[in-house]
Amino acid sequence: MEIVAKLQKQFMDFISALYRERFLDDQFLQLQKLQDESNPDFVFEVVSLFFEDSEKLINNLAAALQQQVVDFKQVDSHVHQFKGSSSSIGAQRVKNACMAFKTFCEEKNIEGCVQCLQQVKHEYFLVKNKLETLMRLEKQILAAGGRIPDLS
Amino acid sequence: MDFCSSSSSTISSHEEPHVLAVDDNLIDRKLVEKLLKKSSCKVTTAENGLRALEYLGLGADQEHSTNNNGSKVNMIITDYCMPGMSGYELLKKIKESSILKDVPVVIMSSENIPTRIDQCMEEGAQMFMLKPLKHSDVKRLRCQLMQCQ
Numbered sequence A: 001m002e003i004v005a006k007l008q009k010q011f012m013d014f015i016s017a018l019y020r021e022r023f024l025d026d027q028f029l030q031l032q033k034l035q036d037e038s039n040p041d042f043v044f045e046v047v048s049l050f051f052e053d054s055e056k057l058i059n060n061l062a063a064a065l066q067q068q069v070v071d072f073k074q075v076d077s078h079v080h081q082f083k084g085s086s087s088s089i090g091a092q093r094v095k096n097a098c099m100a101f102k103t104f105c106e107e108k109n110i111e112g113c114v115q116c117l118q119q120v121k122h123e124y125f126l127v128k129n130k131l132e133t134l135m136r137l138e139k140q141i142l143a144a145g146g147r148i149p150d151l152s
Numbered sequence B: 001m002d003f004c005s006s007s008s009s010t011i012s013s014h015e016e017p018h019v020l021a022v023d024d025n026l027i028d029r030k031l032v033e034k035l036l037k038k039s040s041c042k043v044t045t046a047e048n049g050l051r052a053l054e055y056l057g058l059g060a061d062q063e064h065s066t067n068n069n070g071s072k073v074n075m076i077i078t079d080y081c082m083p084g085m086s087g088y089e090l091l092k093k094i095k096e097s098s099i100l101k102d103v104p105v106v107i108m109s110s111e112n113i114p115t116r117i118d119q120c121m122e123e124g125a126q127m128f129m130l131k132p133l134k135h136s137d138v139k140r141l142r143c144q145l146m147q148c149q
Helices: A003-020 A026-034 A042-065 A074-090 A090-105 A110-142 B026-038 B049-056 B087-096 B114-122 B137-147
Strands: B016-021 B044-048 B075-079 B105-109 B127-130
Touching: A026 A042, A026 A074, A026 A090, A026 B026, A026 B137, A042 A074, A042 A110, A042 B026, A074 A090, A074 A110, A074 B026, A090 A110, A110 B114, B016 B026, B016 B049, B026 B044, B026 B137, B044 B049, B049 B075, B049 B087, B075 B087, B075 B137, B087 B105, B087 B114, B114 B127, B127 B137
Parallel strands: B016 B044, B016 B075, B075 B105, B105 B127
Antiparallel strands: none
16 A cells, blocks of 8 residues: 555544544544645644643642642633633543533532542543644655545 | 624725634634634734723723724624633623724623523624634624625
8 A cells, every 4th residue: 555545544543533532523623624725734733732731721720729728710710721722622531521620610629629630631641642643643644745634 | 693783894895804803712812813814804813801902992091093903803703701801891892982882793602601692692792602613603704794784
């Protein structure tokens, strides 16, 4: 099998699994649709922003939950941001973890919040890993002179 | 949920509408900007309500004569939940302005809360849209914008 076709198949198989396993949802497809010749790195740029933003939020959340007196409004504000970004990028499992987190915030349940933060971190690092692999596959396809397969 | 209020800002078929997009979330800002550009709009972004008002010339210390950005903006699209000034409060300020009251304002929110939607529509919002926005949402918005002249 020619190299481009092989890479494209790898890409298709990998991304299909990500959708199947709910790491990504339809919103990620929307992002890919927005990428074009005028902005060929759009998805990469948005994903990179997501990584930066998320890691900052995780640190802020950890710090907020370690305070003597936890400011739940502050915690909720960070979780809201995280839920928003993960939803906008299509990181479904992260978004769902944030939704559970929000509930514990509203209940002012510290233990629940601490557990949720662990869960959110876990899901985030999983999807980060998957997205990095995906971006790598895309680069390889483009480097080999191929086009990214259309999933829609 | 879709209203088409009359607008004094006319758009010829040769011009790209100028949209001011307001959102405190960096990723959402980038996304809405790209969605609008893809629908042939010129886009200015603002990270909060105060910055948006400053851009429009409605800032606390501004005199209208030094800033006519407001007259160039054909539509404002804003997130509802923002720290400080909410999208609803921004909507109210815009509708209170004699210069900007006819500029269509669209509210976006990740939460589907009927009372919130009603509140915004009653205050004169053009439309209320659920996040995350899709290309089809913006296309629909663009069509509405062209019809409201």
